[in-house]
Amino acid sequence: MTRTASVCVALLLLGACEDKAKLAADEQRIQEQGRKIQEHAWAAAEQEQKARVQSTHQQAVAAAREAQANDVAQAKAALRADPTRFLKTSDLGFFDKGIINSYRQLSKLSVLNTSKFSVTAVRGEVDWTDAQGKLIGSTVISLTGALPAGDMKTLSTRDGTLQSGTLQGAATNAAVRFTSVDIVEAE
Numbered sequence: 001m002t003r004t005a006s007v008c009v010a011l012l013l014l015g016a017c018e019d020k021a022k023l024a025a026d027e028q029r030i031q032e033q034g035r036k037i038q039e040h041a042w043a044a045a046e047q048e049q050k051a052r053v054q055s056t057h058q059q060a061v062a063a064a065r066e067a068q069a070n071d072v073a074q075a076k077a078a079l080r081a082d083p084t085r086f087l088k089t090s091d092l093g094f095f096d097k098g099i100i101n102s103y104r105q106l107s108k109l110s111v112l113n114t115s116k117f118s119v120t121a122v123r124g125e126v127d128w129t130d131a132q133g134k135l136i137g138s139t140v141i142s143l144t145g146a147l148p149a150g151d152m153k154t155l156s157t158r159d160g161t162l163q164s165g166t167l168q169g170a171a172t173n174a175a176v177r178f179t180s181v182d183i184v185e186a187e
């Protein structure tokens with residue numbers, strides 16, 4: 001082989017080597033870019049998952065708040081519709097005003113508020129019955145002051161916390177039935 005031919009072959013091999021080195025460097029650069037793209041994709045997917053979880057959490061919190069508000073509204077509606085269910089009476093005291101005729105008046109009672117709400121302006125009726133349970137008549141009552149949730153108070157005509165009508169008749173028993181309350185709204 002001639003010297004010129006040897007130089008040409010050497011140059012070709014050198015070019016091929018340079019091309020191989022260039023190809024290897026390009027391949028390494030492409031792999032590095034691919035790794036970076038994959039890392040960005042994973043980070044974006046992770047961010048998206050976090051956003052979905054946060055959104056789901058916010059929706060769950062909002063749904064829980066709405067359910068709680070509905071429960072409170074239903075509890076208030078139940079209290080307003082049937083206060084007797086939540087206001088339990090005991091220790092009824094009576095006063096008989098009559099000498100010739102019998103005049104009965106509820107003079108004291110204790111009331112336990114079993115609801116979750118404080119109430120005021122409690123109004124109701126006393127149903128008076130005879131010894132056989134026959135209804136003789138009803139009188140109106142109202143309670144003064146607030147009755148906090150879970151609290152029991154004793155009210156009386158003597159201290160002005162109980163206003164009670166009088167019934168003329170031979171009643172021997174009484175049952176208190178509450179008809180309305182005002183719920184104290186929290187501020």
